[in-house]
Amino acid sequence: MVAPGDSQWGLLFISWLTALVASLAALFIGEVMGRAPCVLCWYQRAFMFPLAIILAVASFRADASVWRYALPLAAGGWLIAAFHTLQYAGVIPPALEPCGAGPSCTSGDMTILGGVPLPVLSLLAFTIIAALLALVNRRHDA
Amino acid sequence: MTRRLLVIIVAIVAAAVFAVGAYVYQHSYADQQSRIARAESNHLVRPHSPVIGPASAPVTIVEFFDPSCESCRAFYPAVKEIMAKHPKDVRLVLRYAPFHQGSDEAVSILEAARLQNLFLPVLEALLATQPNWAVHGAPNLRIAWQAARSAGLDIERAQRDAKRPEIEELLKQDVADIRVLNVKQTPTFFVNGKALASFGQRQLDELVRTEVEMAKQKAAGR
Numbered sequence: 001m002v003a004p005g006d007s008q009w010g011l012l013f014i015s016w017l018t019a020l021v022a023s024l025a026a027l028f029i030g031e032v033m034g035r036a037p038c039v040l041c042w043y044q045r046a047f048m049f050p051l052a053i054i055l056a057v058a059s060f061r062a063d064a065s066v067w068r069y070a071l072p073l074a075a076g077g078w079l080i081a082a083f084h085t086l087q088y089a090g091v092i093p094p095a096l097e098p099c100g101a102g103p104s105c106t107s108g109d110m111t112i113l114g115g116v117p118l119p120v121l122s123l124l125a126f127t128i129i130a131a132l133l134a135l136v137n138r139r140h141d142a
Numbered sequence: 143m144t145r146r147l148l149v150i151i152v153a154i155v156a157a158a159v160f161a162v163g164a165y166v167y168q169h170s171y172a173d174q175q176s177r178i179a180r181a182e183s184n185h186l187v188r189p190h191s192p193v194i195g196p197a198s199a200p201v202t203i204v205e206f207f208d209p210s211c212e213s214c215r216a217f218y219p220a221v222k223e224i225m226a227k228h229p230k231d232v233r234l235v236l237r238y239a240p241f242h243q244g245s246d247e248a249v250s251i252l253e254a255a256r257l258q259n260l261f262l263p264v265l266e267a268l269l270a271t272q273p274n275w276a277v278h279g280a281p282n283l284r285i286a287w288q289a290a291r292s293a294g295l296d297i298e299r300a301q302r303d304a305k306r307p308e309i310e311e312l313l314k315q316d317v318a319d320i321r322v323l324n325v326k327q328t329p330t331f332f333v334n335g336k337a338l339a340s341f342g343q344r345q346l347d348e349l350v351r352t353e354v355e356m357a358k359q360k361a362a363g364r
Contacts, residue, residue: 009145017152024160032164034326060149 008064008136015070015132016055022125023052029112038105040084044122047077051129067133074133078126084119168339175337178323185319186332187235190312192252192261195225195233200357201350204235206320206330209249210242210276214329215269220343224350231354238316239328244281246313251283251290253309254300260293267293 026045030037037045051073058066086092088110110118179186186204205221207214225232240246248268255264267289268275275285291297303309323332331338333349 013145013148016149020152020156024156028160028163028167032167056149056153060146062145 009059009062011132011136012055012062012064012066013059015129015136016052016059018125018128018132019048019051019055022048022122025121029118038110040080040087040105041118041122043080044077044084044126047073047080048122048125051077055129064136067137071130071133071137074126074130078123078130081119081123081126085117085123088117088119172337172339175324176332176335179332179335179337182322183335185322186335188237188312188315188319190308190315192236192256193233194236194262196230197233199231199233200361201228201232201334201353202235203232203346203350204237204332206237206239206323206325206328208239208241208245208328209252209265209268210240210245210272210281211328212272212276215272217329217343218266218269220346224343224347227347228350228354231357232350237319238313239320239325239330240313240317241328242276242281243279244276244283247283247304248276248281248286249313250304250309251286251295251300253312254303255290255293255295257303258296258300260295263293264290264295 023045026037026041026048029035051070054066054070054073057063058070083092084105087105105119112118112121187202203221203224205214221234225234238245238249240249251268252261252265255261268286271285271289275282275289287297287301290300331346331349333346334353336349336353338345338349
């Protein structure tokens with residue numbers, strides 16, 4: 001375990017806050033607002049939820065070496081969010097799915113707060129987390 | 143250590159914000175649904191719908207109901223219990239929300255049973271045997287018909303009746319009303335037009351009790 005400096009801990013802490021807000025927002029939209037997650041949303045959840053937990057533990061223990069575990073998760077989630085965003089934007093054609101197999105990943109339902117697309121928010125969150133973790137790593141080496 | 147304290151405080155605050163947000167959202171959603179139900183009250187209760195309990199009861203529970211829905215089955219005893227608590231003051235209006243494959247045929251069995259005055263026994267038989275016939279993706283309505291027969295239904299007549307155009311019309315109307323009232327899941331309850339803020343037996347029980355008391359006060363005041 002490597003004890004981080006103040007600014008490094010701050011970066012770690014903000015990366016956790018990002019993961020926490022993203023996870024709770026996903027739970028709110030899915031469980032409280034009752035909008036079922038589409039398939040790609042589920043994969044992004046699978047990467048975001050563990051980040052909220054391990055970054056909490058790392059912030060608590062002030063363990064900067066967590067980037068080794070967290071950055072791959074953030075990268076995996078980032079790839080899916082990027083794919084989802086491109087699909088939502090119509091750059092990649094969506095896979096044909098039979099009706100009733102769950103909500104579509106590209107429908108107008110994929111927005112919140114009057115039109116902000118959820119895949120873009122997810123991509124933003126994964127980008128912030130990955131960038132902060134990369135910075136934690138750099139200061140960690142220095 | 144202050145960092146540790148900060149992490150703990152943030153975790154607690156986040157959980158609290160989530161809980162309060164969920165509470166506020168659910169209540170404002172229920173208010174909105176109640177407002178729609180009040181404005182569109184003709185969509186809430188239709189004369190064609192089956193009614194259980196005294197027709198002139200002051201309190202009306204409207205249940206959007208799917209005979210294939212496990213939660214509706216699980217909730218049925220609770221509804222019965224609530225009705226039994228207020229035998230003179232509460233009636234139940236069932237609206238169909240055929241959200242599952244095969245639900246429409248199950249509804250037609252119920253409607254055919256209504257024509258033979260066997261609505262309740264057939265409803266209970268269908269619910270009792272639901273795990274056998276309402277398999278998701280592969281419903282087997284033959285089993286449902288058999289269950290209806292053992293509840294006393296004249297099957298030959300019922301199968302002719304089930305094809306009546308009125309039943310199809312009724313189902314179409316119910317589905318159209320589901321859209322107007324923004325009903326997304328079954329069972330969905332309205333008590334005198336008021337939606338439940340959060341789903342549960344206790345919540346339904348409390349709302350019914352409040353409405354019954356209000357109705358009694360109103361009657362006494364007159």
